[in-house]
Amino acid sequence: MTDRLSSLWQQRYRTPLPEALADNKVSQSAVFDSLLTHRSVRAYLPNALPEGTIEAAIAAAQSAATSSNLQCWTVIAVEDPVRRARLAALCGNQSHIATAPVFLVWVADLSRLRRIAQNEGETHEALDYTEAFLIAAIDTALAAQNAVSALEAAGLGTVYIGGLRNHPEEIAEKLALPEGCVGLFGLCVGYPDPAEPASVKPRLPQRAVLHRERYDFEAEAEAEIIAAYDALDDAFQKEQGLPSRRWSATMVRRIATRAGLHGRDTMRTSLKALGFPLK
Numbered sequence: 719m720t721d722r723l724s725s726l727w728q729q730r731y732r733t734p735l736p737e738a739l740a741d742n743k744v745s746q747s748a749v750f751d752s753l754l755t756h757r758s759v760r761a762y763l764p765n766a767l768p769e770g771t772i773e774a775a776i777a778a779a780q781s782a783a784t785s786s787n788l789q790c791w792t793v794i795a796v797e798d799p800v801r802r803a804r805l806a807a808l809c810g811n812q813s814h815i816a817t818a819p820v821f822l823v824w825v826a827d828l829s830r831l832r833r834i835a836q837n838e839g840e841t842h843e844a845l846d847y848t849e850a851f852l853i854a855a856i857d858t859a860l861a862a863q864n865a866v867s868a869l870e871a872a873g874l875g876t877v878y879i880g881g882l883r884n885h886p887e888e889i890a891e892k893l894a895l896p897e898g899c900v901g902l903f904g905l906c907v908g909y910p911d912p913a914e915p916a917s918v919k920p921r922l923p924q925r926a927v928l929h930r931e932r933y934d935f936e937a938e939a940e941a942e943i944i945a946a947y948d949a950l951d952d953a954f955q956k957e958q959g960l961p962s963r964r965w966s967a968t969m970v971r972r973i974a975t976r977a978g979l980h981g982r983d984t985m986r987t988s989l990k991a992l993g994f995p996l997k
């Protein structure tokens with residue numbers, strides 16, 4: 719068991735397993751094992767998913783916590799290859815959307831609550847506020863990740879598609895989304911192609927992300943942590959046959975200018991057009 723745990727930890731952080739984890743119950747479960755082996759899969763076999771797979775994944779998704787039980791998300795399962803190809807084009811021509819047998823579109827959905835209020839003859843002014851959009855976005859992400867965990871534990875592969883937000887209005891139109899709905903991200907689902915295996919990508923050390931009692935920032939210590947992670951990430955890139963890089967420089971390029979948003983700098987306008995006033 720500890721060997722397995724050491725190997726999971728090693729793959730994720732590329733450091734030895736801390737002693738405290740060896741006997742900790744949280745790290746002993748099959749769920750933990752599956753979570754730590756997550757990697758995004760972008761190469762799929764053409765095999766269809768067995769009957770009931772989507773419904774099982776959605777049951778996992780609906781089992782996630784949801785703010786005040788509002789349940790303000792909807793998922794659209796797209797299997798039709800022609801429709802998937804059209805969506806792939808709208809999401810930055812990502813070919814895995816066309817090759818994975820199923821593409822799940824995760825939708826922040828305030829329209830259902832609006833309809834319920836209208837049917838009751840009531841107002842729904844709280845839905846116009848940024849907080850309502852945030853609730854829907856948070857709940858959608860929590861639900862999707864539950865589905866991912868269930869699918870991965872069964873040997874399926876997935877990759878999230880933020881490219882779905884490249885053209886929010888066109889996506890809404892293609893999928894006949896009512897007002898008060900926005901596609902937040904897609905999710906390709908399928909059997910990983912063993913000829914193109916994906917690897918576990920190392921993450922920042924916990925010292926970077928886990929603080930205790932208060933935000934614990936010290937410039938020199940953080941610079942050291944980031945430099946060490948840059949080296950780890952570069953080693954991973956080389957192992958994968960990918961170009962050498964500094965992770966921090968790549969991330970900085972991404973956030974340096976508005977252009978780094980690749981056209982998504984108009985998101986607020988799109989959200990308003992789709993029925994989220996964001997007051």
Ligand SMILES: Cc1cc2nc3c(=O)[nH]c(=O)nc-3n(C[C@H](O)[C@H](O)[C@H](O)COP(=O)(O)O)c2cc1C
Nearest residue numbers: 756757758760812877878879880881882903918919
């Ligand atoms: C919300 C979200 C959107 C993403 N969008 C894309 C995408 O459009 N295309 C893609 O190939 N990967 C996408 N990814 C996958 C990330 O690139 C990937 O999770 C990250 O590089 C870490 O790699 P790993 O998942 O293999 O650990 C997305 C991930 C998330 C969480």
